[in-house]
Amino acid sequence: MTRRARLLMAIAAILPAAAAFWPLWEVRLLAPQYPEGIGMRIFAYTVKGIKPNDLNNINGLNHYIGMMPIQPDAIPELRYMPWILAALVVMGLFAAVLNSRRLVLGWLVAFATLSVVGLWDFWRWEYNYGHNLDMETAIIVIPGMSYQPPLIGSKQLLNFTATAWPGGAAIALGLAFVIAALVWWTSRRRVAA
16 A cells, blocks of 8 residues: 555544544434424433433433433443444554555455444334333323334424434544545556556
8 A cells, every 4th residue: 555545544544533522323303392402412432412401301201102211321332332443443553554455455344344233233222212112101102103213314203303314423434434445445456458
């Protein structure tokens, strides 16, 4: 790899560290009783309300429909996600320092695999919260209704419009993958014609 390619790979390797500062995902809820909206930001290590009381308000609303409360300490993925991202950073930096196109490819494969598994796990988490309802304690019961927010985009849930989009860290992760893929592709050996 050229010096420029190695530098770009180092940048790609460092970008996953953005998850320490920016949210991976954002979910917003808009309804007549919340015209300014409420929402939560999902980080690699915790879940926070967009505004100070938003997570408490969401948990209060969830109680009405029998949904489990969202408790960051009870989500195991939030304990090991920072370590996975740190491992990606280290592996990417090794690929850049050792000037290894094979390690770049290994990083891309690991990154893609972790991304697919992570998105599936997030979807499964949303599914469990939205479908496994405690009908014994629910105040509002609508037979057959589930409350799974969208993975991406918007969805109507009773009188709420739920919207979910990638956060800044997810965008940084996507950019890291694209940069590393370009490094891998452009550093292939040229075959003389």
